[in-house]
Amino acid sequence: MIRIDRRRIVASIVVSAAAVQIAFAAIAFVARGSTESELAAARDRHDDLVERIELAESERVATASAHSDRWQLADAPDVSATLRLVQELGDAAAVELTSLAATKSTTEGRQSFRITGTASPAAVCTFLRSVEQSDRLVVVESGRVLPGSETAVIFDLDLATYHALRSEGRR
Numbered sequence: 001m002i003r004i005d006r007r008r009i010v011a012s013i014v015v016s017a018a019a020v021q022i023a024f025a026a027i028a029f030v031a032r033g034s035t036e037s038e039l040a041a042a043r044d045r046h047d048d049l050v051e052r053i054e055l056a057e058s059e060r061v062a063t064a065s066a067h068s069d070r071w072q073l074a075d076a077p078d079v080s081a082t083l084r085l086v087q088e089l090g091d092a093a094a095v096e097l098t099s100l101a102a103t104k105s106t107t108e109g110r111q112s113f114r115i116t117g118t119a120s121p122a123a124v125c126t127f128l129r130s131v132e133q134s135d136r137l138v139v140v141e142s143g144r145v146l147p148g149s150e151t152a153v154i155f156d157l158d159l160a161t162y163h164a165l166r167s168e169g170r171r
Helices: 006-058 079-092 121-132
Strands: 096-103 110-119 138-147 153-162
Touching: 079 096, 079 110, 079 121, 079 138, 079 153, 110 121, 121 138, 121 153
Parallel strands: none
Antiparallel strands: 096 110, 110 153, 138 153
């Protein structure tokens, strides 16, 4: 007959309980290290965002006026002047215009243009900004940018200018 010693049973239970405690302590230690590294990363992101917010708040942002007399409608469509203006703005922004042409417009008082070209992404942004800030009202109606070479993109823009309608009863 097998005799079970009470001391051995108690010792086995104590050793088993100690092993379980050690396992839980190891799990807690690993989880704590992981949590501390996540907390450090979150604090770094927080500090970076605080710096960005402070920088953004310190920079003045020009607000657009609700009404501007800057642009006036031309009396008639002036295709050659618009083409010349777009070419000058492209040259100033270091944009290579490969195609620049007036297109037929179906809307009275509007003259459409289609331009294509290549440039660096920064030059395209500079070009669009100069079109927007031009004294002549030129509207970018649609556009598409495609990858070109390693340093340049290909762009395709539809522009429009507007002129006053002159007919009896309308201006």
